[in-house]
Amino acid sequence: MTAKKKKSAKQTVNKQVLPKTKQTATNGARLSFIFGTIFLMSTIILLCSFISYFTTGSYDQSLVNELGNREVEPQNWVGKLGAWLSHKFIFEGFGIASFLFIKIFGEIALWFGIRFKAEKLRKMIFWDVFAILVLSFTLGHFGASHPLLGGVVGFEMNDYLQDYIGQIGTMLVVLFLVIFYLIFRVKMAPKVFTSVVSNTHARLKDNLEKAEEIISTQPVPSVSNQPVKQQEEKPNIPSVPVTKEMAIPTVTNEVAFELNKTEKKTDAPKEFSVSDTTSKVEHHEEFIIETIEEEEPLTDDLSNKIVENFGLFDPTLELSKYQFPPSDLLYEHTTGGITINQAELEENKNRIVETLNNYKIGIAQIKATVGPTVTLYEIVPDAGIRISKIKSLEDDIALSLSALGIRIIAPIPGKGTIGIEVPNTKPTTVSMKSLILSPKFQNAEMELPVAIGKTISNETFVFDLAKMPHLLMAGATGQGKSVGLNAVLTSLLYKKHPAEVKFVLVDPKKVELTLFNKIERHFLAKLPDTEDAIITDNTKVINTLNSLCIEMDNRYSLLKDAMVRNIKEYNEKFKQRKLNPEHGHRFLPYIVLVVDEFADLIMTAGKEVETPIARLAQLARAIGIHLIIATQRPSVNVITGIIKANFPARIAFRVSSKIDSRTILDGPGADQLIGRGDLLFTQGNDTVRVQCGFVDTPEVEKITEFIGSQKGYGDAYLLPEYVGEESGTSLDIDISERDVMFREAAEIIVTAQQGSASLLQRKLKLGYNRAGRLIDQLEAAGIVGPFEGSKARSVNIPDLVSLDEFLENEKSKM
Numbered sequence: 071m072t073a074k075k076k077k078s079a080k081q082t083v084n085k086q087v088l089p090k091t092k093q094t095a096t097n098g099a100r101l102s103f104i105f106g107t108i109f110l111m112s113t114i115i116l117l118c119s120f121i122s123y124f125t126t127g128s129y130d131q132s133l134v135n136e137l138g139n140r141e142v143e144p145q146n147w148v149g150k151l152g153a154w155l156s157h158k159f160i161f162e163g164f165g166i167a168s169f170l171f172i173k174i175f176g177e178i179a180l181w182f183g184i185r186f187k188a189e190k191l192r193k194m195i196f197w198d199v200f201a202i203l204v205l206s207f208t209l210g211h212f213g214a215s216h217p218l219l220g221g222v223v224g225f226e227m228n229d230y231l232q233d234y235i236g237q238i239g240t241m242l243v244v245l246f247l248v249i250f251y252l253i254f255r256v257k258m259a260p261k262v263f264t265s266v267v268s269n270t271h272a273r274l275k276d277n278l279e280k281a282e283e284i285i286s287t288q289p290v291p292s293v294s295n296q297p298v299k300q301q302e303e304k305p306n307i308p309s310v311p312v313t314k315e316m317a318i319p320t321v322t323n324e325v326a327f328e329l330n331k332t333e334k335k336t337d338a339p340k341e342f343s344v345s346d347t348t349s350k351v352e353h354h355e356e357f358i359i360e361t362i363e364e365e366e367p368l369t370d371d372l373s374n375k376i377v378e379n380f381g382l383f384d385p386t387l388e389l390s391k392y393q394f395p396p397s398d399l400l401y402e403h404t405t406g407g408i409t410i411n412q413a414e415l416e417e418n419k420n421r422i423v424e425t426l427n428n429y430k431i432g433i434a435q436i437k438a439t440v441g442p443t444v445t446l447y448e449i450v451p452d453a454g455i456r457i458s459k460i461k462s463l464e465d466d467i468a469l470s471l472s473a474l475g476i477r478i479i480a481p482i483p484g485k486g487t488i489g490i491e492v493p494n495t496k497p498t499t500v501s502m503k504s505l506i507l508s509p510k511f512q513n514a515e516m517e518l519p520v521a522i523g524k525t526i527s528n529e530t531f532v533f534d535l536a537k538m539p540h541l542l543m544a545g546a547t548g549q550g551k552s553v554g555l556n557a558v559l560t561s562l563l564y565k566k567h568p569a570e571v572k573f574v575l576v577d578p579k580k581v582e583l584t585l586f587n588k589i590e591r592h593f594l595a596k597l598p599d600t601e602d603a604i605i606t607d608n609t610k611v612i613n614t615l616n617s618l619c620i621e622m623d624n625r626y627s628l629l630k631d632a633m634v635r636n637i638k639e640y641n642e643k644f645k646q647r648k649l650n651p652e653h654g655h656r657f658l659p660y661i662v663l664v665v666d667e668f669a670d671l672i673m674t675a676g677k678e679v680e681t682p683i684a685r686l687a688q689l690a691r692a693i694g695i696h697l698i699i700a701t702q703r704p705s706v707n708v709i710t711g712i713i714k715a716n717f718p719a720r721i722a723f724r725v726s727s728k729i730d731s732r733t734i735l736d737g738p739g740a741d742q743l744i745g746r747g748d749l750l751f752t753q754g755n756d757t758v759r760v761q762c763g764f765v766d767t768p769e770v771e772k773i774t775e776f777i778g779s780q781k782g783y784g785d786a787y788l789l790p791e792y793v794g795e796e797s798g799t800s801l802d803i804d805i806s807e808r809d810v811m812f813r814e815a816a817e818i819i820v821t822a823q824q825g826s827a828s829l830l831q832r833k834l835k836l837g838y839n840r841a842g843r844l845i846d847q848l849e850a851a852g853i854v855g856p857f858e859g860s861k862a863r864s865v866n867i868p869d870l871v872s873l874d875e876f877l878e879n880e881k882s883k884m
């Protein structure tokens with residue numbers, strides 16, 4: 071049953087990738103066949119027309135101008151069409167070189183038939199046309215006596231050139247074109263042409279020297295003269311054309327071997343043998359250095375071919391008609407931008423100056439920047455005033471300004487000034503619409519762009535979730551967390567296609583994220599057996615988190631197999647069709663896990679939740695799984711050290727105490743926020759104050775409605791099945807029912823001393839389901855220990871010898 075479901079889950083995933091490609095492939099094949107047939111028929115028509123032209127041409131020529139007349143009956147085998155075609159091509163065109171047009175048509179027909187590389191076809195056609203021109207030009211030389219040889223074009227070309235460069239010049243041009251053709255088309259090395267000359271010269275010179283030497287050393291003139299003569303008469307010149315192969319192992323190489331042997335016999339008189347003469351002549355070793363042409367790298371591999379025929383893989387193809395939600399689904403919330411209240415600014419400034427003067431802090435300059443919720447007063451204190459003094463007066467200053475949530479930044483990082491943030495009496499709501507429409511978000515070239523809000527200087531604040539790579543969000547109740555989560559999700563929905571990102575939503579409060587149910591078949595991911603994609607039950611959360619760990623392991627194996635480092639490179643390679651879906655490869659969407667109330671979860675499930683969350687947070691960045699966890703209570707027992715260490719990016723809404731602020735931000739500040747979406751964002755060092763974009767429930771409803779009413783996938787994105795402890799494995803698996811790879815799997819597990827399904831997947835190239843079954847069987851046999859959460863199972867057999875004994879024992883007991 072489970073196996074069946076697993077299988078169907080896998081099939082669904084594969085279906086998402088394959089069917090469209092197949093359909094396109096069939097349509098492409100049909101079109102190719104039709105065009106191929108048309109070109110093949112054209113080839114046959116040209117061939118018949120041209121051949122018959124040589125017997126019927128002279129008769130048909132007189133009729134060519136009357137071919138429109140039905141009464142006229144030409145003799146060409148292909149009738150009027152054939153007579154007209156051959157007259158135009160051969161007589162008025164390029165002479166007998168026109169036969170090469172048949173070759174061109176044939177090549178095109180062949181290309182449609184067997185689809186070799188288009189580049190190759192282009193090259194072939196280019197050289198065919200070149201050959202047509204050269205041949206027609208060459209034969210056109212005899213155009214006056216044999217007009218059919220080069221056709222009118224060939225004759226005219228000759229005639230034209232001869233007028234300017236004469237007959238010799240024209241012949242040299244022909245020679246040049248032929249050499250050009252031989253070098254670039256036949257790929258004859260230029261050396262061949264030069265070596266004909268240089269070899270002749272070199273060998274003649276060489277032999278002459280040898281002969282001279284022999285004459286001077288040999289006492290018997292009758293022997294020495296003859297070979298010299300022979301050598302002179304028969305110089306060892308390679309005949310043209312010389313190929314690369316012929317150039318290397320010439321007779322001279324063999325001689326070189328013999329030479330070495332004889333030279334060792336030091337006392338013996340020098341003996342030289344030249345293989346084609348019987349006499350003894352000293353022979354200098356000829357040393358030919360041949361530069362072998364660089365092998366052209368094969369660009370012809372299958373992936374290029376597929377890309378050429380079908381284009382890059384398009385993950386969005388299955389939902390190609392998907393429409394992104396329009397911005398008018400969102401509300402303005404405010405009319406116009408920030409309103410600057412001059413009187414309020416003036417008043418606050420005066421009070422700041424006054425208060426500081428009371429504490430004997432003089433001010434050299436003060437500047438105000440009005441943001442949506444707070445105004446930043448940037449103060450340059452008089453020389454000699456210590457910053458720590460201002461900082462220690464923070465509460466007193468706040469009291470004097472009698473405003474809630476004054477935040478003092480002393481000094482402002484990167485500037486020598488002191489900042490005092492004072493809330494505006496009339497805060498401006500930052501609408502999500504203004505964020506979505508901002509050029510910063512629209513032009514963001516990010517993997518997972520999120521427009522969270524506007525900074526104090528009223529700039530849209532956009533970050534890439536993929537770079538964070540995980541986000542911790544905290545804030546007391548009612549301070550804007552849920553709105554913040556909605557802003558994140560809305561940003562992604564406005565920028566990403568359903569094929570590119572999937573959400574795993576955990577909502578123990580059962581209210582905040584339920585709206586997203588409508589986009590289940592577009593954007594949500596879930597466990598195979600579950601009804602609802604949005605997880606509200608804590609035990610299901612544990613299964614889902616463990617399932618995400620499996621997905622992570624699977625993705626790592628895929629990445630390893632594809633020899634890439636991260637999901638971006640992997641998907642790029644997949645789009646270029648360099649990864650075979652039949653080997654389990656598929657386009658990997660980003661997965662964003664959102665946990666709305668983490669405190670709740672950790673209180674009920676504790677380590678069972680913390681361990682997989684920590685594991686995912688540590689490892690999942692490269693494979694595109696990103697975590698956003700939100701919590702009301704940022705206490706240390708909820709946000710433990712291990713969680714904190716792995717969530718460098720934090721968003722803090724208003725919290726109730728300095729301690730909470732420290733837990734979430736590692737510093738104070740969050741307790742001084744004013745609520746209603748006022749937040750601090752940190753990613754390590756700098757902290758940015760941002761007013762979160764406001765997106766109301768009806769807006770989210772409209773967006774999800776808009777997306778949900780469009781055609782979606784058959785189901786949510788299915789995560790790998792996770793068999794939890796409580797569901798138990800059928801541990802009494804019959805030995806006869808064991809997988810055929812049982813022994814091999816056992817050997818791998820025992821060798822590695824690590825009982826993990828993903829290890830089997832990698833080593834045996836198995837799917838997750840089969841590897842999981844094998845692990846179950848190994849557990850049933852007692853070779854591996856029971857499931858231990860996210861840790862690999864223990865292995866009970868120490869080595870391969872013991873494994874052999876164990877399996878033998880098992881057999882004998884049967």
Ligand SMILES: Nc1ncnc2c1ncn2[C@@H]1O[C@H](COP(=O)(O)OP(=O)(O)OP(=O)(O)O)[C@@H](O)[C@H]1O
Pocket residue numbers: 499500545546547548549550551552553554702746747748761762763764765
């Ligand atoms: N960015 C914002 N701009 C304006 N008002 C906001 C913003 N965020 C939140 N609010 C106001 O604060 C109210 C509470 O926000 P929200 O529901 O997000 O709080 P919460 O932190 O999720 O609370 P809880 O934890 O109890 O669910 C909203 O109904 C809204 O009126």
